[in-house]
Amino acid sequence: MIGIGIIGYGYWGPNLARCATEAGGCRVVSIADQSPAARARASVRYGSVDVVEDWKTLVADPRVDAVIIATPTRIHFDLALAALKAGKHVLVEKPMAATSREASILIEEAEKRGLILMVDHTFVYTGAVQKIKELVVAGVIGDCYYYDSTRINLGLFQRDVNVIWDLAVHDLAILDFALGISPIAVSATGAGHIKGSPENMAHITFYLDGGATAHLNVNWLAPVKIRRTLIGGSRRMIVYDDVEPSEKVKVYDRGVDHDGDVENSEQREDVYRMLLNYRMGDVWTPQLPVKEALLSEIEHFVECIGQRMSPLTSGASGLRVVTMLEAASQSLRQRGHPVELTGMRQAS
Ligand SMILES: NC(=O)c1ccc[n+]([C@@H]2O[C@H](COP(=O)([O-])OP(=O)(O)OC[C@H]3O[C@@H](n4cnc5c(N)ncnc54)[C@H](O)[C@@H]3O)[C@@H](O)[C@H]2O)c1
Incomplete structure (x- = not known):
């Protein structure tokens, strides 16, 4: 014991x-x-x-x-x-x-x-995030194009950390665990509106290896609570809404495929459009475990x-997340100037 x-x-x-x-x-x-x-x-x-x-x-x-x-x-x-x-x-x-x-x-x-x-x-231990990882690993979403999260509410203002360290930390842990993609650079902007408090809102863009991006919108000064993440992939897209009591994860068989060489700038507009195939397939809601x-x-x-x-969430993952938080805060202080993060996963 x-x-x-x-x-x-x-x-x-x-x-x-x-x-x-x-x-x-x-x-x-x-x-x-x-x-x-x-x-x-x-x-x-x-x-x-x-x-x-x-x-x-x-x-x-x-x-x-x-x-x-x-x-x-x-x-x-x-x-x-x-x-x-x-x-x-x-x-x-x-x-x-x-x-x-x-x-x-x-x-x-x-x-x-x-x-x-x-x-x-x-969040790594939630049924929703475990399911998302399972879908990613099984290739269900295909290549990851983007991770786009909104995590806002009228939140508790912290004194020792800004909103990035309080809220974006959750998304970074999810990204680290479920997508396993290393960021190569970050650009962050934000602002503090309450005197004596650190930044209470931020918009953060991580450039991930393989060309994907992760955008995080975090805010303690919002009138409504939103915890919604879109994960766009080449095969399918996921909507993860943590505020939903059940059906938190929905998988959409939707997207756009292209046939032929759409890079060719000589192509006529109508031909270009014909090469794009819009996929409007099914939406399904995976069953999630209910354990806390x-x-x-x-x-x-x-x-x-x-x-x-x-x-699963070892010290090494904690270090990777803190490294991302540090870089995002540095960029925020420099009004969005990109901060490089190359080699982070290998280093930890
Ligand atoms: N995993 C999550 O989803 C989640 C959610 C909320 C908070 N947190 C984390 O939990 C931690 C605490 O957050 P909180 O919201 O509970 O803060 P809090 O301020 O409500 O509670 C912190 C407690 O620590 C006590 N404390 C401070 N210094 C101490 C010391 N030297 N010795 C003994 N006790 C001391 C305080 O008296 C207070 O009761 C933070 O790191 C926060 O990021 C995690």
């Missing part, structure tokens, strides 16, 4: 605590939070669990085999490094760390000690510890 300690019992920590309680093969033995209100909530909910103020007490607890970190991003690195140095396995919230250098140090430390280091890229993603994820963490397996 793996003993779990959870640091941070704010908004997301309670979800992790609940799933770690439900998952087999582990039990929550300690929760740490510096806020008295958070500790009071944890104590009421988990009477038999030690609830402590100082995370160092939790990390030093010999009953804790693995630490889950759900604090603000700026301290992920310090806490994760201390936990690894104390010989604990670590599941750290997204984004893994505040810089790619910090993420690399965590990976090295975990490898040196033979410990599991996993990042909570929750976070529960699957915690069970995967426990299994990886038991089997010494590399997690």
